[in-house]
Amino acid sequence: MDRMATRFAACKAQGRAALITFxxxxxxxxxATPAILDxxxxxxxxxxxxxxxxTDPMADGPAIELANxxxxxxxxxxxxxxxxxADFRARHPDTPLVLMGYANPMLVRGSDWFADQCKAxxxxxxxxxxxxxxxxAELGPALRSAGIHLVRLATPTTDAKRLPAVxxxxxxxxxxxxxxxxxxxxxxxxxxxxxxVQKLKAATDLPIAVGFGVRTPEQAAAIGRIADGxxxxxxxxxxxxxxxxxxxxxxxxxxxxxxGALTANSRETAA
Amino acid sequence: MTDTISLPNSLRSQPDASGHFGQxxxxxxxxxxxxxxxxxxxxxxxxKADPAFEEEYDYxxxxxxxxxxxxxxxxxxxxxxxxxxxxxxxxxxYLKREELNHTGAHKINNCIGQxxxxxxxxxxxxxxxTGAGQHGVATATVAALFGMECKIFMGAKDVERQKPxxxxxxxxGAEVIPVTSGSxxxxxxxxxxxxxxxxxxxxxxxxxxxxxxPHPYPELVRDFQSIIGKEIKTQMMEAExxxxxxxxxxxxxxxxxxxxxxxxxxxxxxxxxxxxxxGEGLTGKHAASLAGGASGILHGNRTYLLQDEDGQITxxxxxxxxxxxxxxxxxxxxxxEIGRVQYMPVxxxxxxxxxxxxxxxxxxxxxLESAHAIAAAEQVAPTMDADKxxxxxxxxxxxxxxxTVADALGVEM
Numbered sequence: 001m002d003r004m005a006t007r008f009a010a011c012k013a014q015g016r017a018a019l020i021t022f023x024x025x026x027x028x029x030x031x032a033t034p035a036i037l038d039x040x041x042x043x044x045x046x047x048x049x050x051x052x053x054x055t056d057p058m059a060d061g062p063a064i065e066l067a068n069x070x071x072x073x074x075x076x077x078x079x080x081x082x083x084x085x086a087d088f089r090a091r092h093p094d095t096p097l098v099l100m101g102y103a104n105p106m107l108v109r110g111s112d113w114f115a116d117q118c119k120a121x122x123x124x125x126x127x128x129x130x131x132x133x134x135x136x137a138e139l140g141p142a143l144r145s146a147g148i149h150l151v152r153l154a155t156p157t158t159d160a161k162r163l164p165a166v167x168x169x170x171x172x173x174x175x176x177x178x179x180x181x182x183x184x185x186x187x188x189x190x191x192x193x194x195x196x197v198q199k200l201k202a203a204t205d206l207p208i209a210v211g212f213g214v215r216t217p218e219q220a221a222a223i224g225r226i227a228d229g230x231x232x233x234x235x236x237x238x239x240x241x242x243x244x245x246x247x248x249x250x251x252x253x254x255x256x257x258x259x260g261a262l263t264a265n266s267r268e269t270a271a
Numbered sequence: 272m273t274d275t276i277s278l279p280n281s282l283r284s285q286p287d288a289s290g291h292f293g294q295x296x297x298x299x300x301x302x303x304x305x306x307x308x309x310x311x312x313x314x315x316x317x318x319k320a321d322p323a324f325e326e327e328y329d330y331x332x333x334x335x336x337x338x339x340x341x342x343x344x345x346x347x348x349x350x351x352x353x354x355x356x357x358x359x360x361x362x363x364x365y366l367k368r369e370e371l372n373h374t375g376a377h378k379i380n381n382c383i384g385q386x387x388x389x390x391x392x393x394x395x396x397x398x399x400x401t402g403a404g405q406h407g408v409a410t411a412t413v414a415a416l417f418g419m420e421c422k423i424f425m426g427a428k429d430v431e432r433q434k435p436x437x438x439x440x441x442x443x444g445a446e447v448i449p450v451t452s453g454s455x456x457x458x459x460x461x462x463x464x465x466x467x468x469x470x471x472x473x474x475x476x477x478x479x480x481x482x483x484x485p486h487p488y489p490e491l492v493r494d495f496q497s498i499i500g501k502e503i504k505t506q507m508m509e510a511e512x513x514x515x516x517x518x519x520x521x522x523x524x525x526x527x528x529x530x531x532x533x534x535x536x537x538x539x540x541x542x543x544x545x546x547x548x549x550g551e552g553l554t555g556k557h558a559a560s561l562a563g564g565a566s567g568i569l570h571g572n573r574t575y576l577l578q579d580e581d582g583q584i585t586x587x588x589x590x591x592x593x594x595x596x597x598x599x600x601x602x603x604x605x606x607x608e609i610g611r612v613q614y615m616p617v618x619x620x621x622x623x624x625x626x627x628x629x630x631x632x633x634x635x636x637x638x639l640e641s642a643h644a645i646a647a648a649e650q651v652a653p654t655m656d657a658d659k660x661x662x663x664x665x666x667x668x669x670x671x672x673x674x675t676v677a678d679a680l681g682v683e684m
Binding site for chain 2: 041057058059061074078102103105134138153179180182
């Protein structure tokens with residue numbers, strides 16, 4: 001089993017969902033990012049999504065958009081992001097790392113170059129917001145031949161007819177975007193999430209992670225009762241936004257609360 | 272490059288089934304939007320095959336927009352250029368008068384078509400992005416005509432600079448939403464329109480203003496704008512009994528240009544020039560994606576973009592807000608790559624000079640976008656024989672630009 005599968009299996013064995021946390025690379029600076037990533041792990045994050053900043057993050061709400069602009073404004077280059085990833089891999093050999101971002105920065109030097117860089121830096125998976133299954137040839141083949149997971153997104157608009165196309169070539173886990181919208185804004189009704197996750201589980205053996213609009217330990221716990229993973233992004237990115245270079249301890253405290261809520265689920269289940 | 276790329280029998284048969292023009296175009300959108308644009312494609316195919324759709328579109332273009340607009344022989348401009356040209360040189364210049372359309376530009380051709388599609392899809396709300404406000408005004412106009420709710424996303428800087436158009440849109444019943452994200456210009460208003468769309472896909476139709484974005488937008492916008500080229504063909508046969516030798520149009524996203532060019536793509540004797548905004552010059556700040564950009568992915572399509580080595584989008588600059596965009600429609604990228612259309616940069620200063628010259632010589636104040644095409648014609652016409660014919664697309668009128676021009680010329684109003 002690879003790092004990603006191992007981690008999902010370990011969480012399942014503990015009777016809880018995996019906690020997947022997102023921050024933007026280079027936010028607020030390249031120098032500050034390693035401490036923030038360490039804080040995520042220390043707080044109990046199981047999988048790290050590292051955002052690749054882009055000038056035009058049109059699927060993101062204000063929180064992550066501002067993080068993108070802070071990062072680029074402080075001079076973050078693609079080379080820095082791979083250096084951050086490689087250093088993270090050296091410090092945390094067992095924690096899966098997923099790069100998340102937009103097609104243009106990923107593909108500007110070609111998909112083979114990007115896949116090679118991911119492999120060399122110890123990146124486990126990639127989420128590309130604006131390469132749908134219809135354009136898989138741009139990115140999918142290169143990642144698959146490098147052994148990097150291509151994590152696909154399923155949304156409330158992905159109907160049963162379309163789902164097989166999304167699942168074809170998806171690996172690592174399936175990311176269920178719980179609201180038709182942008183990151184960090186609205187929040188889906190729990191009943192809708194439950195129904196969506198059940199449908200997805202019937203269609204695939206991949207772990208199902210739920211994200212978009214998850215901001216509190218209570219929400220995370222509720223989603224964790226049904227999903228294999230819970231993704232929290234904007235709420236963490238907001239902490240980085242307000243505390244800047246000194247964000248690490250605040251991030252760790254918040255992630256610990258999220259993690260605690262998911263672990264409490266497993267005690268419930270056991271009792 | 273032409274001989275290394277295999278070309279289809281007709282250059283008018285693009286895009287392919289997956290929405291690609293060669294390597295360009297495609298559907299690079301978030302999964303949330305994919306089902307909707309697949310649905311839009313189906314609806315568009317059905318509409319194209321439905322005579323009632325075409326009939327209503329034609330009716331509105333005639334009775335509401337005022338088409339066909341004239342193909343006007345610009346005799347004084349032609350003569351002025353011949354005076355300084357070598358003996359026997361100086362092509363005859365015609366202007367396609369898109370600026371005489373209702374709302375003053377070519378934009379309305381596309382908005383009418385897309386509003387008809389929105390109605391077919393049962394959508395009661397429309398949104399659009401706008402730079403200087405021309406596409407915003409055209410969208411607000413058709414929203415009023417069709418009784419649809421309308422939101423226009425406009426960069427906060429542009430809201431401040433283009434107060435008359437903001438007021439027009441409000442008069443027409445639209446809500447104008449100032450966009451403060453990013454650089455607060457056209458590309459950011461497109462980002463925010465996409466953000467709104469993805470959150471409201473169930474009841475909202477996005478009327479994209481140019482021949483760009485995810486498939487099928489580049490194709491359907493081109494088809495709706497092709498009325499320009501079709502009319503030119505008919506009118507030129509009436510006026511001269513033959514096709515023109517050259518077509519010239521300004522290119523931002525490039526909807527007026529592709530609408531003019533597309534009906535002529537297989538007429539190999541008709542040369543074509545698309546005019547990009549070179550701003551302060553190609554070594555300074557500009558908006559010439561083909562001359563100064565590289566292939567990349569933004570706003571749903573693969574096309575030429577102004578970007579840095581990491582694929583970050585760089586800011587465009589042009590005195591003309593309608594050309595102030597770091598990308599270009601994907602079909603133009605393809606026509607550039609296969610060499611069918613020549614693309615030529617024209618600077619702010621050259622466009623300003625032509626803005627004034629056309630006003631004084633012909634009594635027509637062109638939009639700054641169109642002034643770029645006039646400037647190109649002024650450079651090319653004197654090198655062509657006097658029996659050659661050029662058609663310039665006068666894509667919009669310049670009333671909206673008089674404050675910008677006065678400012679650039681240092682005139683107090």
